[in-house]
Amino acid sequence: MDQLIATIVLGLFFGAPYALLALGIVLVYKGSRVFNFAQGEFGTVAAFAAYIANFWLPVLVAALVGILVGIAMGLGVERFVARPLANAPKVIMLVATAAVATGAIALQVGAGGGPQLRTFEPLVAGNAFVVFNVAIEWQRVLVMLALGLFALLLYLFFSRTDLGLAVMAASQEPVATDLVGIGTRRMSSLVWGMAGLLGGVTGVLFAGLQPFTPGVVTQSLLVFAFVAAVVGGMTSLPGAVIGGVVLGLVQSFSASYLTRVEVVAENLPNVEWLAVFVLLVAVLALRPSGLLGKEA
Amino acid sequence: MAVLDVDSVSIRFGGLQALSDVSVRVQEWEIVGLIGPNGAGKTTLFNCITGFYRPNEGRVRFLGRDVTDVPIHERAASGMGRTFQQVGLVKGATVIENLITAQHAKVAYDDLSGIVGTPAVWRHERELRDRAMQILELVDLADLADRRVAGLPYGTMKNVEMAAVLATDPEILMLDEPSSGMGPEEAHELGDTLLRLRRELGLTILMIEHHVPLVVRVCDHVYCLNFGQLLTEGPPEDVRNHPEVVTAYLGEEAEEGDALAPAPPTSAPAAEGGGGDAPAGPGRRRRRPLRAGEAG
Amino acid sequence: MAVVEAPPGAAGDDRPDPERPGTGTGAGGGPGGGGWAARGLAWAGLAFVVVVLPLLLPQFHAFRWSEAVILAIAALSLNVLIGHAGQISLGHQGFFGVGAFFAAYTVTVGGQSFWVALVSGALTGAVASLLMGVVALRIKGLYLALVTLAYGRLAQETLFNLPMFGRGAGVEAPRPDILQTNRAFYLFCLLMLGVVLYLDWRFTRSKAGRAVSAARENEQVASSYGIPVARYKLLAFVLSGVFVGLAGTLYAFWNQRVASQDLDFELALFLVIATVVGGVRSRIGVVVFTTLFHLIPDYLSDTFGTSAPFLSLAAGAFLLVAILVYAPGGVGQIIRPITRWMGGGPFARGDDEGFVEEGVRGRP
Missing domain, CATH: 3.40.50.300 (P-loop containing nucleotide triphosphate hydrolases)
Known part of the structure; x- marks a missing residue:
């Protein structure tokens, strides 16, 4: 029982960064029907910027700088990649964003001083609480709070503001974009900028959780975040949050229960990847619209 | 033996009854026309015959073989050639x-x-x-x-x-509006080509066509569909002058003759509304046994 | 352009094509005696650089070039999927690794010869790829890309760390005596590249390639041409799997061992970039770009230090974006006049290429 509760708590906290990144992925998909493989690098680049800024600036200010850089990168990708390729096949756009990610990682290694580990101190140090021998750091609580905050803000934005409603309408009916009076370009910038913000927040917080390397968010979170987005229905913001939590739970359960089965522990290293792969294929084959189906 | 024998085919899409109990038979070396206003179900019938749709009821027999459950490419390989409305x-x-x-x-x-x-x-x-x-x-x-x-x-x-x-x-050539986009002269040439193809290659032809002079010139037999049901069939001149066809499809000016050529039927059926439908509905005629001895 | 009379597919292919009448010397615009001499010289120069030069230079050059050739084979495999079949794989390191590991396993644990391993590696790649093909019949487009991405990570994290593959320690893959030296191994890789190029060329010029390409462009039309679309999609996956399994096998023996950390997501991205920038459906473009994209950073790092490869990778990535935006035909399109000329055609771009090859206009 203790084990069960600990696994669930751990899963929830594992899932928060996936959900945060998945929100950015879903936003971009809603706005421009693009699978944005650079979403993770919005995070790592922000983390690097914060890390460098931290040489001179206090950690909170440095984190802010990092997030601003994340936003700038989101806007830059919109301007120089997404916009010129707006009419290209979606697979081309996917390859282009993947290339941006590759380029960003290579640049971090090549210009950022090599592939070694770096540490960016957590915004709040220490453990928040301990459940059944599992310690939860303040930084993880912070990720969870950030997730809650941004989920709430996005909800308010899309349900209460004219601009948000317009973006929502446009995502459901692309032709409507111009009808509601906000330009396609402005909307596209807005969406990518918000994705940059979400990626930046994820990266800066995630970098405080453990020592990080170039491309860390892409390597550690991106695939899980994508699967979370798909599980949630790809166009649903609440779906992304739920999907992230589901992924966190799948990961914590397969890590703490599947590995207790001796055959699995003996023969299948990193079994959570198998669980995630099976989940992804099952969702796509059986329920392609995800848990929360259509636009929300 | 009929080359193509469509036996009481019906198909529904959701609540829409796209075809109900349609029977069409094409004999060897015949050129058969399929006419009817837009939305009458002509292309749907083509799709049922060639395997793009699976009818809810009824069978499709081709060269004596029941092909209702045969995949598209096998039907094509066994001699069913078709063109598409959008090239x-x-x-x-x-x-x-x-x-x-x-x-x-x-x-x-x-x-x-x-x-x-x-x-x-x-x-x-x-x-x-x-x-x-x-x-x-x-x-x-x-x-x-x-x-x-x-x-x-x-x-x-x-x-x-x-x-x-x-x-x-192909054994049978199924043409979906072959004369669309052509002027009257080109359409006339097309008629020559079709007659020549039958003569030289021994082809059987089933064609959806709006261009009435072409239908009258080349077809041996014509079927008229309306609202997914067979309105009438017979020799081209008879069908063309059939009162129900005239009301349902061609409009009053039809009797003027060739002037009704491309006959964009957008206004006609809409204007007639229920009137055009009524005789076709309850009092729907049975297939006339035009060609005795081939029931099978 | 000036050469509209050339038959389809004449461009970019550096082999004589007997089934194609009218491109010989007799045809209008065909090269005269001087033209052939110049071409002969160009071919000799190319042969010297590719075949002879690595044998004259110190062994480690051949070692380095071998890897470039192996990656070119892997990129050609991806070209079958992206270019011919219009499917995308972001987990190609997974298929590459399956071939590599199984080939190494065949030799080290199974005690079989290198030649058996060559076949088993290629076949394992084909089987893994076929399984993905079955998934692709149901899951399409961007979602398939995601599935392949997850598969690549699954392979890297779990499959390649299985107990049979040394739990992450990797598997040894000793070369056979005859290919012991790096120079001999390089020539063997070159031979395999030649075989793959030949098979891909024959594929595109026979009914299977046409069927796959027709299905890529329009499934409805393809099936009404009598083409069993699903079957040919699977065939494309199998062919791609054979190529990438072969590449993986060569990689294992090139390095004399294979371990999971060498088969990361960056390899998959390298291959995607190499294929798309090289120019989908352009064999020559893919091979030329992949080898250069791999070799230039290596040689740069000799001179400029270890960060050079990463900087050039970054440059390559941004080059990819530029190519996607400005020259969707990739390097293959850019070097078209050269390949055309060396194939006996005029030094011109030509705009009449076929749909199974050099699809300049057709983006994947």
């Missing part, structure tokens, strides 16, 4: 490449020898090309052989499409 060609390919690709089912070597490149393959490839050229010469398109389809005018594409279907070596 069914591989548009990135050249004209001759389309004709060579269309001979797929007739290619004498298997995939593996093709990839390995046995000497026989080279000989067969030359034969495929020669046959494609012969067909292009037959329909006067030889000078366009190496042109990319995407750049050709619409009317030319329609002709190329017919040539490509001929390359599949």
